Amino acid sequence: MKTAIITGVTGQDGSYLAELLLKKGYKVYGMIRRASTSNTSRIDHLTDNPNFIIRKGDVTDRSSIEHILLEAEPCEFYNLAAQSFVPESWTNPVYTSEVTGIGVLKCLEAVRYYQEHTGRKIKFYQAGSSEQFGKALEVPQNENTPFYPRSPYGVAKVFGYHMTRNYRESYNMYALTGILFNHESPRRGLEFVTRKITHTLARIANGEETILELGNLEARRDWGYAKDYVKAMWMMLQQEEPKDYVIATGETHSVREFVEKAAEYAGLGKIKWKGKGTNEKGYDENNKLIVKINKKYYRPAEVDLLLGDPSRAKKELGWKPKTSFDELVKIMVKADMELIKLKK
Ligand code: NAP
Ligand code: G4F
Numbered sequence: 001m002k003t004a005i006i007t008g009v010t011g012q013d014g015s016y017l018a019e020l021l022l023k024k025g026y027k028v029y030g031m032i033r034r035a036s037t038s039n040t041s042r043i044d045h046l047t048d049n050p051n052f053i054i055r056k057g058d059v060t061d062r063s064s065i066e067h068i069l070l071e072a073e074p075c076e077f078y079n080l081a082a083q084s085f086v087p088e089s090w091t092n093p094v095y096t097s098e099v100t101g102i103g104v105l106k107c108l109e110a111v112r113y114y115q116e117h118t119g120r121k122i123k124f125y126q127a128g129s130s131e132q133f134g135k136a137l138e139v140p141q142n143e144n145t146p147f148y149p150r151s152p153y154g155v156a157k158v159f160g161y162h163m164t165r166n167y168r169e170s171y172n173m174y175a176l177t178g179i180l181f182n183h184e185s186p187r188r189g190l191e192f193v194t195r196k197i198t199h200t201l202a203r204i205a206n207g208e209e210t211i212l213e214l215g216n217l218e219a220r221r222d223w224g225y226a227k228d229y230v231k232a233m234w235m236m237l238q239q240e241e242p243k244d245y246v247i248a249t250g251e252t253h254s255v256r257e258f259v260e261k262a263a264e265y266a267g268l269g270k271i272k273w274k275g276k277g278t279n280e281k282g283y284d285e286n287n288k289l290i291v292k293i294n295k296k297y298y299r300p301a302e303v304d305l306l307l308g309d310p311s312r313a314k315k316e317l318g319w320k321p322k323t324s325f326d327e328l329v330k331i332m333v334k335a336d337m338e339l340i341k342l343k344k
Contacts, residue, residue: 002075002076004076005030005074005078006078007078007079007080007081008080009043011081012226013226014078017078017080017234018043020230024234026076027072028053029068031068031081034058055071059081060098062110070114077111078125079103081099083100085153086151086153089156096152096153096156097155102159104159104160105163107124108124112173124174124176125176125177126177127180127233128179129157130182131150131153132149133147133306134303135150136303140250141306141308150301154303161177164177176245178233178236178247180232180248181221181247181306181308182222183228184224184328184332186332186336194258195332196212197262198262199336201263201268201290202336202340203340210289212259213293214259214293214297215294216255216297216299217254217255219254219302219304220304222248222308224249225327225331232245245312245317246309246310246313247308251307253325256273259282262333263290271284277293280293
C-alpha cells in the first residue's frame with residue numbers, strides 16, 4: 001500500500017487530492033492546523049475511512065512535519081499548504097512569505113533529513129502557481145517563461161519553486177513544482193472571484209442578496225476545474241524523472257465573461273452593462289441592478305492576463321483538462337443554487 005502526506009488537506013485541492021489517492025488505494029496522512037473553530041468541512045466525509053489519517057501540524061513548524069514523516073513513512077509528499085489568497089498577501093506579507101515561501105523550505109529540509117537518516121526515498125510535489133508569471137513576459141506562459149511576480153504571494157511561490165529546483169539539483173531529490181493556473185470548484189473559498197460570483201448570484205436569484213460587488217472586471221484568467229488538476233499532481237509524481245509542469249486549459253476568459261455566464265445559469269438572464277470604470281453597473285433581464293464596482297477590490301498591482309500552455313503535460317503525462325469553461329461555471333452555479341436551497 002502506498003502512503004502519501006498532504007499538507008493543506010483541508011483546502012479545496014487537498015480535499016480532492018485526498019479523495020483521489022484514497023480511491024487509488026493509498027493510505028493518506030493529512031496535515032491540519034489547529035483552529036478555534038472547525039476547519040475540516042471539506043474533508044469531514046472522509047474521516048470514517050481507516051486509510052485517512054489526520055495529524056496536527058503546521059508548515060512553519062519543521063518539527064511537526066518531521067513527526068508526521070516518521071509516523072507515515074510516505075513515498076509521496078504533496079505540499080499544498082499556503083496562505084493562498086493574493087490580496088491577503090499585501091495585508092500580511094511577512095506571514096505569507098513564512099507560510100507560502102519558507103514553509104516550502106521547511107518541508108524540503110524535513111524530507112531531505114528524513115531521507116538521509118532512513119535511506120527511504122520520497123517524491124515531493126510543490127504547489128506552484130501561475131501567479132509566478134505575474135506581469136507575464138510572454139503569452140501563453142510555459143515552463144520556460146520567465147517569472148515576474150506581482151504580489152508578496154507570487155514572490156513567495158517563486159521562492160518555493162526555486163528552492164524545490166535547487167533541492168532536486170543539489171541533493172538529487174525527486175522534487176518538482178506543478179505550475180498550476182487558476183482552478184475552481186464548488187469547494188473554492190468564498191473570497192476568490194469565481195466562487196464569490198456564483199455564490200452571490202445564487203443568493204440574488206433566491207432573493208437573499210441584492211448586489212454583487214466586484215473589482216477589476218477585465219482581468220483575464222485561465223480557469224480550469226480543480227478535480228482535473230489534482231489528477232495532474234498525482235500524474236507528475238508517477239514519472240521516472242522529476243520535472244516541472246504547467247497545468248492549464250489553454251483558454252483565457254475575463255472576470256466579466258465569468259459573471260455574464262454565471263448570471264445566465266443562475267436564471268438572471270443576459271446582463272446589460274451601463275457606465276464606465278468604477279461607475280459601471282450590471283442589470284439583470286428585469287433591469288434590476290445586480291452588479292456594481294467597489295474600488296476596495298482593486299489590487300495594488302494587478303495580473304492582467306494569464307494563459308497557460310500545457311503542451312508538456314499533454315505530451316509527457318498524457319494529461320488534458322476534461323472540463324470546459326462553460327461546464328465549470330455551470331457546475332459551480334448549480335452547486336451554489338442547491339446549497340442556498342438547502343439552507344432555506
Ligand atoms: P486553499 O483552499 O486556500 O487551501 C490552503 C490550505 O493550506 C488549507 O488547507 C489551509 O488550512 C492550509 N494552510 C494554510 N496555512 C497553513 C500552515 N501554516 N500550515 C499548514 N497548513 C496551512 O488553497 P487551494 O486552492 O486548495 O490551493 C492549494 C495550493 O495550490 C496552495 O498552495 C495554493 O497556493 C496553490 N495554488 C492554487 C491554485 C488555485 O487556483 N486553486 C492555483 C495555483 C496554485 P486551513 O483550512 O486551516 O486554512
Ligand atoms: O479569484 P482571485 O482572487 O484569484 P487569483 O488572484 O488569480 O489567485 C488564485 O489563483 C492563483 C493562480 O494563478 C493561485 F495561485 C492563488 O492561490 C489563487 O488561488 O482573482 C482573480 C482575478 C484578479 O485579477 C482580481 O483582481 O479576479 C479579479 N477580481 C475582480 N473582482 C476579483 C474581484 N478578485 C477577488 N478575489 N474578488 C473580487 O471581488
